[in-house]
Amino acid sequence: MRRLTATERHPVRFTLNGKPAEGTAHPRMLLSDFLRGVQGATGTHVGCEHGVCGACTVRIDGAMARSCLTFAVQIEGAEIDTVEALAPAPARLSVLQDAFRKHHALQCGFCTPGILMSLDTLLATESQADAERIRDVLSGHLCRCTGYQPIVAAALDAAQTLREETDNA
Amino acid sequence: MPKDGLHQTMLRVEDAPLLTGRGQFFDDLPTPHGTVHAAILRSPHAHAKITDISTDAARRLAGVHAVLTGEDYASVASPLMVGVKLPIECWPIAQNKVRYVGEPVAVVLADDRYIAEDAVDLIDVSYDTLAPVIDPLKALADDAPVLHDEMGSNLGADRYFSYGDPDGAFAEADHVVEISVRYPRNSCTPIETYGVLTRWDPHTRSYDVLSNFQGPFSIHPVIARALNVPGNRLRLRTPEDSGGSFGIKQGVFPYIALLSACARLTDRPVKWVEDRLEHLTASVSATNRAITLRAAVTAKGRVTALDYDQVEDVGAYLRAPEPATLYRMHGNLCGAYDIANLRVRNRIVMTNKTPTGLNRGFGGPQIYFALERLMQRIAVELGLDPVNVARDNLISSGAFPYRTASGATYDSGDYQNAFDTALKDGRYDALCQKRDAARAQGRLYGIGLTVAVEPSVSNMGYLSTALTPAERAKAGQKNGAQSCATIAIDPVGSITVQIDSVPQGQGHKTVAASIVAERFGLEPGAITVVAAMDTGKDAWSIAAGNYSSRFAAASAGAVRIAAGRLRERIAAIAASQLDARPEDIEFGNGKVFIASNPEAALAFARVASTGHWAPGTLPEGIAAPMRETAIWTAPELTAPTEEDGINSSLCHAFIFDFCGVEIDPVTHEARVDHYVTMHDCGTILHEGMVEGQIRGAFAQAVGAALYEEYAYDDDGAFLAGTLADYPVPTVHEIPDLTILHTCTPSPLTPLGAKGVGEGNCMSTPVCIANAVADALAPASGNVDVTLPLSPARIASYLPDEPAPPEGIAQPRPGPGKGLSGQGEAHVGAAPQEIWDLLMDADQLAAIIPGAHGVKRLSPTHFLADVTLGVGPVKGRYRVQVGLSDLDAPNNATLTGKAGGALGTGEGSGRVTLTPDGSGGTVIGYSYDAAVGGKVASVGGRLLDGAAKIVIGQFFAALGRRAGDAPQPDGIIARMCGWIGGRR
């Protein structure tokens, strides 16, 4: 365990979306603030800072996590993925992102990055995820615009497409 | 029925950036060098005089630039204008007195938000608390505490209206049916909170503000006035993206004024992002309202007159644009029914709660909750089928345009057709059979109905209905609703559109692109639409913004008009080049051509850019097609008449909802089983977006119906400070929804469209309430249900609730955070030893959990500095402890008063020391306490547990201090059993 001093900034070295990254943070700085303010990765959003809305969800070493409930200094050495890394190339969308667009699964888009991170993690780890499983994972997120139904439809559609892609591979 | 030629199913142009983390939301945008970050100290009290604000410690903190108070604000800025003339001042920061929990008291500006919040905790404010008043009807009582001394009472306005002959209708009525309802405070709570970035230029004496404000821009002059600058010295810009608003982001404007004044006072750019606690506590919400509604009814169930008595609770200040919530529906008070006689009394009252403002549905949920509960009650009391009561009272198909009693003109509709289609396609018969079958099995199953008219495109003049005709005459006429759109064609013939609707997720850019693309025969993807508004450069008027579902009906229409004008000019240019008549010119596939001879075609870009490259070749009398701004208002939006008639909105869509709800016999949870919503919103511009609006509003309405309330305790403490205490529904709480459509286009809007975004926020809460009331009826008779219909509330409506099983506590009644309890602890030391410890400041310092030091002020007064954590809120408090009724070494009364940045607490307890006969002491205690401020808002659910733990720790430490080990079975465990739950 590193010893940290409350009044000092500490270096944090980690991998952000597959690339080495570093910055400094006071021990109390939230990961969400660190990603947005220090790293300039503003795709991750902050809606409540108390762990309920899920907008700030990122992947830490492959698992979904609330970046508003994580301190920046905790991610030393970790691999962090954010919404910025989901698309396969700058002008393209991932299967899941594309399904969101097709099904009107977003309106204001503020909750969307967190939801995409959770569902992307789910579909990557459980290719057979059904509507119930998708709803379970989605229940960790609040969306005020869509009423959720289009998000479930998009995730189911994406799961289907991903399964077909694997079968055809 | 979609409009021909538009791209009703096209993918949204907004989506790709939002899906890839490239959104341009407020907090994603860069800040100027030297920006300081604001944090706001807010009142923990609902009603108190500020006797002192000590900011020295906060100012001394490294990284702090300034600590500003109401007095500082008043040195450079003014109060916010109030819409109705009242002798009150509405300041964005408290002046000497606080009137609601969460009211700004001081602003800290610091290098970063973390430091600013540290400094907020160091500000010491002394308050003299005053009795608060929370309930709007109690606030009207003669002996109620008065919020604004200048007013002498809490009554802001009292207006009577009469239309037709209500007295005659009531005199002749076969029945008079009455209902009294309360509509609670709730909010559509966008996931993105408020943000303000503001700068002052001392040379031009002007402000430059970036904020996720949503309009209406009638607020712009209010802010400019508050900041003592003319409108052209307040440049207000909005970001390209906004994370939802639903009306709520109108309420950021007091902060624009407050923080702009701070920027001026410190000569630094100031940035503030609201946190969720601030948002829930002190942004804006729907008004809560008490309504008594009476109907004159014939024997057959035909309503001939309505009589409304409304008491609107606007919170602590009547803040612009209120009392708009009360008047937005003024033309629509009879809903979808043909009722010619109407009487209204509208009172506005102030209470110690957060000032209200726009919230999706805006006035509709309140009106329809009363009206549709009444229609159900009429059916029940007259023994009629609610379907027939609703249908028989509907405005008939041939009556459009229909003028309502209070002066609105319903533009178009075929209500019977929509109603019947919904019953058939939504399988109403099957639902009735399901209810009958369920009831036969003894289950609690009910059906609810709602018909509603959804108004859209507000008349900017409706608010003046709040004034008497004489006052209106003096103040000058107000009417209309200007929509603006600008289309620019650049030198390569590509097109940029500026819209005035400040979208917050509705996809306006996509619709605007498809309208323009259709006019010019281009691909929608080729059109750029800019949503970010800039009052310094763009065309705008007071009606601009994202409210009253005005986009489809009004802003989109302005886009179409501007495109049409440019199209005509381009056609004229093409005609002159092709030697044809302008009316023979068509547009398609990026070309402009002669209809009869498509071979004779010119590239659109080439013709369209002629104005830039060769203005000399333009045909005579044709202006260069480089830029066109359309400004459109409907002539139908006239000012209120002498008789107080008001066409409060331009368009009127129709909604008919019905649903089946089952109440769980064990948990008492209401489960929506089947929900059908029928909409006639005129021409549909984009199917996916219309469905999105309906689903989104429906989900928010389910929250309002069953879960959400901005709850206040009797002492004014705010009880819903986290998203766990204000339970916004997750996917699990949203039932399936069947959406149906019919279509009667509006003859009054350029595209035939009507608004659709707010309807279900108006219709769904009462539809579910009607179903719950119907489900309860066999067991409980007529119940006056109140929202939200939480399991605890439903349980309270059921007759003799069965006793809980042995060992299970009674469910807690409603929210509340008063604490009380009692218990015993056993300590192995004599009463005198214990007594001595309790009377010794140094000893107490070691015993009180989290104490940093205890000062003895007098033999019976101590001052303790304590750190306590309740759930997520850990903070430092100064606790004054007083001892009285001393009877050494047997018993004493302890009173405590705690205060700190995170909240306040007050309580008293009685401690008795009884020898146990074997050298030890049984300590008995009982306490009552109340807490306020942040602790109550965010930790209310956890206070019980926290109190138990703290008391347990106290006695464990006392036992240890007195030379005793805790009892074998663990003192904390035992105490948890002893201490009663909160009552």
Ligand code: FES
């Ligand atoms: S911001 Fe992290 S859960 Fe809401």
Ligand code: FES
């Ligand atoms: S899309 Fe706006 S909150 Fe989900």
